[in-house]
Amino acid sequence: MSRNNRSTRGGRRPQRHKDVLHTHGGHRANDFRCTSCRLDVSLDAPGTAHRNHCPHCLASLHVDRKIPGDRDADCRGRMEALGLSVRPDGEWMIIHQCVSCGELSANRIAGDDNPLALVRLALRPLADPKAAGRVLLTL
């Protein structure tokens, strides 16, 4: 019955104009959702102008290829925090590794990153008694 009605009217019913934009300048233009823990993250981060990882679980998304911000990668895989590096000026960098293609990238930490997750990442080489103990014994 309803199918007949629609076919006699011809074409699609005109849609209502959308005044709520979910992307491209809408209310979620500056947000992203973490691919690992599904947290909605705002791009406004204290201490950095380029937030690229979730402050809760430190996961990121593989969107950049060579230059940060070029959005040139076709992978779009999830990038998990692999280790921590320290710049000569004492700033911590998170080393991310893409889960699907294995690419590495380094990101500065932000001011609201989870300190417990950061310290767990920093302690990861020392947590395993096998590798760390072997290093300390051969010193």
Added chain:
Amino acid sequence: MSSHTTNNNTLSLSTFACAWCGLTVSAHAADGAARNHCPSCLHSRHVLDHVEGGPSDCEGRMSPIAIAVLRTGDWMLIHRCVRCDELTSNAVCTDDNQLILMRMAVRPLAQPPFPLEAFGTL
């Protein structure tokens, strides 16, 4: 030990000079694993393109910046090219300089961006 062979039974020994400290390093470790960084200063050279997989035309020096841990518990060494900022990860050899390895592992805890005293009560 030079690279020339006297007869067919001796292995040819390939070496490379470290880009940072100049040490002449054999390309294979004692257990036969291929070596790609200097065991003394842990610096490497950017000869393999990580994205395309072929040989790289950068040839820049790669300095060690971080320690990563595999699920098996083995340590990996993260290198960064000083010319093109490419990152690579390499397995740690058994005769690598353990002082530099341990210094890199505890480096984040020496300069924490937030006070670590609060973690004592957790």
